[in-house]
Amino acid sequence: MLLMPQHLLPDVSALTDDFLQEHEIRGVIFDIDNTLVGFRTPTPTPEVLALFARLEALGIRYAIASNNSRSRVELFVKELGVPAYHRACKPLGFALGRIRREFGIPARNMALVGDQIYTDMLGGNLAGMITVLVEPIDHKETLFFKLKRKLEMPVINRKRRKDAKK
Ligand SMILES: [Mg+2]
Numbered sequence: 001m002l003l004m005p006q007h008l009l010p011d012v013s014a015l016t017d018d019f020l021q022e023h024e025i026r027g028v029i030f031d032i033d034n035t036l037v038g039f040r041t042p043t044p045t046p047e048v049l050a051l052f053a054r055l056e057a058l059g060i061r062y063a064i065a066s067n068n069s070r071s072r073v074e075l076f077v078k079e080l081g082v083p084a085y086h087r088a089c090k091p092l093g094f095a096l097g098r099i100r101r102e103f104g105i106p107a108r109n110m111a112l113v114g115d116q117i118y119t120d121m122l123g124g125n126l127a128g129m130i131t132v133l134v135e136p137i138d139h140k141e142t143l144f145f146k147l148k149r150k151l152e153m154p155v156i157n158r159k160r161r162k163d164a165k166k
Contacts, residue, residue, distance in 0.1 A: 002125045003117050003155045005133035008163070012036060012051055012113060012134055020060060020111075023130055027061040027105040029096060031114035032076055033068055034136040042075050052080070063099045065090060065112075067119060090114075091123035100127070117152040133159075 007023075009015065012035065015028070033039050036048050044052070055062050064084035066073050073086035083102055085095035100110055107128035114120025115136040124131035133156070139145075 001155075001158075003122055004125070004159050004162075005117070005121045005131045005156075006125075007130070007132045008156070008159055009132055009134050011137070013047065014134075015051065015111075015113070015132070017054070017058060020055075020058060023111070024109055025060060025111045025130060026109040027063070027100070027103045028055065028111045028113060029063050029065050029099055029124075029129070031090075031112075031116070031120050032064060032066040032073065034115040034138055035113060035120075035134055037076075038138040040138075042072075043078070044076065044080070052082075061103045061105065063103075065095045065099065090119040091126060093123060093127045096123060096127045096129070100129075116148075117155050118148075121155075 012030070030036055037045055052062060063082050064073060064077055065088040066086055067088055067090055068086060070086045073084050077084040083099050085099070088095035090096070096112065100107060108130070111130040111132055112120060112124025112127070113132045113134060114124070115134050117133070121131045121133055
């Protein structure tokens with residue numbers, strides 16, 4: 001099922017060394033908004049920087065693919081020097097494929113980490129990557145967010161039931 005995340009994690013800090021090694025993850029593509037930081041956080045937090053340092057220590061490559069604007073993404077990655085795509089058009093795979101080829105890592109060893117089913121999970125699954133859904137950082141109670149969540153919950157609940165049966 002192309003919408004279904006392969007893994008549900010509470011947040012990106014749950015990408016532990018054990019998790020990354022167990023799933024043979026050699027490259028990670030991160031969404032920014034509500035995945036690494038909340039909408040109103042313009043730059044990486046100390047927690048995000050610690051995560052990136054840990055990935056580097058493990059020899060794992062990482063990149064950013066955000067559907068947000070150039071200014072949002074450029075400011076976020078300013079100090080990082082990582083491949084970063086704005087207006088990445090997830091779930092379409094152009095940016096994801098470009099990053100994967102740049103890293104030279106097979107899709108099965110690449111993880112896509114995001115907070116949204118219909119962009120991040122669908123995009124990662126279509127690209128043949130390992131998909132990891134995290135809980136959105138800001139639970140914004142806007143009408144749009146509520147509607148979106150309503151569309152996502154059946155997929156998330158189905159995955160939870162599937163995991164519970166294991
Ligand atoms: Mg997001």
